[in-house]
Amino acid sequence: MPRHKGEPSPVTLLFDLPVAPTVPVVGEAAAYPVRRIFCVGRNYAAHALELGNAVDREAPIWFNKAPAALCLDGGAIPYPPGTESCHYEMELVVAIGAPAFRIAPEGAMEVVYGYACGLDMTRRDLQNASKAKGYPWDTGKDFENGAVIAPITPAAAFTPEGQRIALTQGGAVRQDGVLSDMIWSIPELIADLSRLYHLAPGDLIYTGTPAGVGPVAVGDVLEGTIDGLTPLRLEIAQAE
Template identity: 65%
Template sequence: MTHPAPLFDVPVAPVIPVIGESQGFPVHRIFCVGRNYAAHAAEMGNAVDRTAPFYFNKPPTGLLLNGSTMPYPPGTSDCHHEIELVIAIGAPAFRIAEDAAESIVYGYAVGLDMTRRDLQQVAKDKGRPWDMGKGFEGSAIISAITKAADFTPDTQRIALAVNGETKQVGHFTDLIWSVAEMISHLSRYYHLTPGDLIYTGTPSGVGPVVAGDVLVGEIEGLETLEIKIGPAE
């Protein structure tokens, strides 16, 4: 069967810069790991489930690159910051073993999982999916990618400051699920492909942002992420 020509163009995800490369990283899918730091789970009133990771998704068109201004999102009065390590997948994998999982990583970046917390809470209270709270334009912010050959997750510090005041601090030693465990587990349910991103969870200290705020996210060894919150559209 032949495929018809498209009726119109649709938005596509931006290509993420890669440090040291002239070509960028095209994005296929965005997976996010929930409650992967015990202190964050506790601050949100949730028990830590250590039986298996769980996930939600963001649309690739929700990506926003480093240095951008994010308009305050519509439909919310309680948008929160969540600083995260992001894994960029660079090779196909299905049911990959933990001891081989890191071999498919192309690189790593600093990310922000922006969340319409009020809408997420309504969904949680009603037992509904989190899509409205998690998946919107500008909800997945990301720095340039550092290739895996130049960065290995270990005990690094992860932190976020808002207007120069540190709000979130953690270390990778606080992660409930390691990079290898997350990749291996996720690959049981999806054929992972080059272009997939995995946002790996946030430490405690999440909180609201307002128009005019400047957010600076840092992970030792990766490009610093800086964005500004603009007025609502």
């Protein structure tokens, strides 16, 4: 077909990029495509204190993980490279399903598509080294398989209140809390994040972890649960 005057020339790409990662949805044939991953730190007071951090109630502490860090649960991941202290952090994940910009907390739940169990895997030694120098946390937080997620449950089937959130490591309970222990509630998190970004369908929010985080080792089986959501399971395999 001839090109009309003024139309841009078609662009030839040097290479193909992977399509957006997707997450299964409970009861749906279609999957949820992931656009961005936002994470909030120190959102449970006991967890902040166990790592020697002050409890900050002025504003949420945000960091990001690339979509390439996403990993579906149910299988095994190699022990991450570049670290000798990789930690698990069990979290509730919120999946955004509608645009939101400068939204009020009162309307924030209307933009939620669903919820899932997730793990914010952390290269703790790299994170601590960065913190000591006043550097960003990127290498400690954003790496392949660093954002684990179970299937998403639509919001119509789950209302986050005071449900238990827990994680076992090799069958032993390591984390055990309730969602109502969050410093910043889900509506408050969405509202605050929407001041900084134009939120849109495909955005995930990892909402913080309760106390009890710790290191993983090769051969570990991690199982995370939040009452009412599909549980999460992950095995740690040999490093590559």
